[in-house]
Amino acid sequence: MKLLANRTFYQSVLIINAILVLTPIFFLINSSLRETSEFSRSPFGLARNPYWGNYTSVWSGGEFPSYLLNSLIITGGSLFLIAILSVGAGFVLARYQFRGSKLVLAFVLTGMLIPAKLAILPLFIQLKWMGLLDSRIGLILVYTSAALPAAIFIMSGFFRSLPLDLDSAARIDGASELQLLRRVLIPLVKPGMAIVAIYSAIPIWNDFFLPLVFLQSPEKKTIMQGLTVFFGQYASQWGVLFAGLTLAALPLVILYLILSEQFIKGLTAGAVKG
Amino acid sequence: MSKSGLKRDQHRAALFLLVPGILTIVLFTTVPALTTLSYSLFAWVGFQRGDFIGLDNFLRLFEYPFRDQFFMVLRHNTLVFIAVMIFQTGLGLLVAYALFKVVRGRRAYRTIVFLPVIFSLVIVGYMWQTLLDPFYGPINQILLKVGLTDWALPWLGDTRTALPTLVFINLWRWVGFPAIVFLAGLNAINQEFIEAARIDGASEGQIFRKILFPLLAPSLTIITVLTFIGAFEWFDLPFVLGGSNGSPAGATDTLALMFYRLSFGSVDSGANNVGVGSALGVVIFTIVGLGAALGSNLLRRREVEM
Numbered sequence: 001m002k003l004l005a006n007r008t009f010y011q012s013v014l015i016i017n018a019i020l021v022l023t024p025i026f027f028l029i030n031s032s033l034r035e036t037s038e039f040s041r042s043p044f045g046l047a048r049n050p051y052w053g054n055y056t057s058v059w060s061g062g063e064f065p066s067y068l069l070n071s072l073i074i075t076g077g078s079l080f081l082i083a084i085l086s087v088g089a090g091f092v093l094a095r096y097q098f099r100g101s102k103l104v105l106a107f108v109l110t111g112m113l114i115p116a117k118l119a120i121l122p123l124f125i126q127l128k129w130m131g132l133l134d135s136r137i138g139l140i141l142v143y144t145s146a147a148l149p150a151a152i153f154i155m156s157g158f159f160r161s162l163p164l165d166l167d168s169a170a171r172i173d174g175a176s177e178l179q180l181l182r183r184v185l186i187p188l189v190k191p192g193m194a195i196v197a198i199y200s201a202i203p204i205w206n207d208f209f210l211p212l213v214f215l216q217s218p219e220k221k222t223i224m225q226g227l228t229v230f231f232g233q234y235a236s237q238w239g240v241l242f243a244g245l246t247l248a249a250l251p252l253v254i255l256y257l258i259l260s261e262q263f264i265k266g267l268t269a270g271a272v273k274g
Numbered sequence: 275m276s277k278s279g280l281k282r283d284q285h286r287a288a289l290f291l292l293v294p295g296i297l298t299i300v301l302f303t304t305v306p307a308l309t310t311l312s313y314s315l316f317a318w319v320g321f322q323r324g325d326f327i328g329l330d331n332f333l334r335l336f337e338y339p340f341r342d343q344f345f346m347v348l349r350h351n352t353l354v355f356i357a358v359m360i361f362q363t364g365l366g367l368l369v370a371y372a373l374f375k376v377v378r379g380r381r382a383y384r385t386i387v388f389l390p391v392i393f394s395l396v397i398v399g400y401m402w403q404t405l406l407d408p409f410y411g412p413i414n415q416i417l418l419k420v421g422l423t424d425w426a427l428p429w430l431g432d433t434r435t436a437l438p439t440l441v442f443i444n445l446w447r448w449v450g451f452p453a454i455v456f457l458a459g460l461n462a463i464n465q466e467f468i469e470a471a472r473i474d475g476a477s478e479g480q481i482f483r484k485i486l487f488p489l490l491a492p493s494l495t496i497i498t499v500l501t502f503i504g505a506f507e508w509f510d511l512p513f514v515l516g517g518s519n520g521s522p523a524g525a526t527d528t529l530a531l532m533f534y535r536l537s538f539g540s541v542d543s544g545a546n547n548v549g550v551g552s553a554l555g556v557v558i559f560t561i562v563g564l565g566a567a568l569g570s571n572l573l574r575r576r577e578v579e580m
Binding site for chain 1: 280283284286287288290291292294295296298299301302303304305306307309310313321368369371372373375376379383384385386387388389390391392393394395396397400401402404405410411412415446451454455458496497500507509510513514530533537538548551552555556558559562563566
């Protein structure tokens with residue numbers, strides 16, 4: 001138990017953790033800048049003279065750019081819908097007392113417990129029936145629905161934390177309900193919207209299960225789903241594989257390094273109070 | 275005032291703002307979830323629904339050929355839950371406590387600790403697959419170089435090591451999550467308790483065991499419940515690394531993979547079985563729901579208030 005009083009011990013825990021986290025990532029990036037033929041000779045050699053050919057192969061050799069674009073469209077579209085719908089519903093549930101409002105909130109909460117994965121079969125058949133199978137819009141709607149319960153819950157919490165005097169003051173000044181929401185309240189719940197955005201967007205960007213089931217056309221595939229195709233194509237060309245993985249990971253890593261505080265808050269929302 | 279108890283313009287705003295969101299949830303979450311339940315009560319041929327057969331699909335889960343598979347994957351999910359609780363949650367707590375104790379560079383360390391959590395499991399899976407490649411992977415190369423020849427195993431290809439290796443990769447990706455949750459819990463604890471104990475001559479070990487750990491119970495409850503849900507719905511990593519059949523030889527098979535195969539069919543087990551698949555979906559949902567509810571109730575009872 002002496003160990004627990006030792007500051008060097010904690011310092012070394014964090015250093016070892018950092019090494020274990022960063023080494024594989026460094027290996028990934030380093031290897032993406034080496035020619036595949038170099039691996040068998042020296043698996044650990046540093047890419048002193050970066051070889052960019054792998055990236056050219058990734059970018060021009062296949063569907064990679066269109067995978068990225070699809071992921072951007074699907075994540076962006078879902079995020080847009082989630083933001084609008086969760087702000088609206090969160091506002092109403094936090095601010096209006098009406099018959100059944102408790103019931104609606106309870107309904108939203110149970111929605112948080114239903115994993116989209118287990119409803120995949122009926123969803124598949126339903127989307128097919130609606131003509132939304134193999135469609136980016138269909139996927140956007142499913143993602144929106146899956147993220148909405150938590151998003152509404154988070155937003156209604158933020159609306160509830162604002163003083164009611166704001167509403168009365170705006171109404172006395174003649175603001176309509178929508179003006180009150182748009183001009184007065186929304187600017188004040190922006191931190192909540194940031195949390196909702198990160199909480200919803202990261203799992204959507206990273207997901208490959210729903211695209212795997214719902215998207216078949218090669219030109220509609222998302223980046224994470226596309227990686228599985230890509231990995232089959234280039235199985236023996238490690239340099240190209242690593243370049244593909246690096247490119248797929250890069251957008252989020254850069255955003256994370258800029259906004260790490262918001263990312264950590266957003267992704268642990270629900271598990272951490274306040 | 276309208277019937278609902280709202281002023282007219284509020285009534286209109288409520289309809290306009292609330293209904294689209296609720297409708298989306300109903301249409302794409304609630305209805306499909308309830309439909310899964312109804313699917314499990316019918317006989318199916320491919321995607322064509324047949325007669326109502328009551329609970330037959332549920333009973334078939336416990337008969338040949340599903341029975342052995344069902345109990346095997348159930349065992350795998352249970353083992354994964356236990357292993358994750360011990361190693362991932364344990365290490366998460368250690369890292370959280372280290373972050374709590376170390377002041378210099380805390381922000382940078384925190385950013386690094388959480389970094390893997392933002393990686394897609396597809397990327398994490400493929401990255402580790404190459405790192406662990408039996409012939410060219412750097413990990414086995416190191417093991418060979420330092421003379422640990424017996425340790426240079428085909429980690430993901432051997433039925434004995436495949437599942438533990440997946441648990442390890444899962445740990446690499448996830449450990450930052452409990453760490454941050456525990457850190458938030460530690461930061462929420464009133465420092466005066468710790469100071470008072472220290473003045474009374476308590477050792478660091480006593481402070482951790484008698485004060486910090488009991489007060490961390492709410493964080494532990496949340497992590498346990500989330501781990502339970504994650505372990506019994508485990509799909510992405512096993513699918514990326516072992517395919518839908520849980521290779522090698524079913525060693526990494528899980529409930530969710532079995533559900534996927536039953537739903538959409540697979541290369542070797544052939545046609546799908548929507549009825550039994552839906553029944554399994556309902557079973558998974560029940561396990562997860564009951565486990566989470568029971569766990570949070572039991573654990574919450576031993577939480578202490580400050």
